[in-house]
Amino acid sequence: MELKEIKILLEKYETGESSLAEEKMLRKYFRNHQVPEELKAYQGIFAFSEVEKEKKSTVNGTLPEPVKSYKHLWTGIAASIILLVGIFLFQDDSSEMQDSELGTIQNEEEALQKSMEALKMVSKLMNESKQDLIYLKEFNKTKDKFLKTE
Known part of the structure; x- marks a missing residue:
């Protein structure tokens, strides 16, 4: 060759x-x-x-017999029983209320008043969050002093 x-x-x-x-x-x-x-x-x-x-392997190729353990079987059965008991004991009984009564207000003025209260609460939370943005602006100014952006 x-x-x-x-x-x-x-x-x-x-x-x-x-x-x-x-x-x-x-x-x-x-x-x-x-x-x-x-x-x-x-x-x-x-x-x-x-x-x-x-070369030939000198290691004996047989493995010891595995010990049969029912520990995992009993753990699974116990978990299933606990789950079923929990479902039946702590079942929510709020389904007895009619759906038409949940979250509806018949009087238009009362509904308007509740809506205004909810919007004021949201506005207040938004304004509080906006005030926290001042700290973010200050952080950006300090960061820009050290890191030059191109």
């Missing part, structure tokens, strides 16, 4: 595009002791793979 062909196969090997047959040809070539000096590093790689391929 020519040195040029070996270099092409090595490039394919390094990029992961070589086939098993090509890798077998490389292993066979590097088993030969007449390897050019520039390819000595590859000889070690392929020699190592040959040695490791021949």
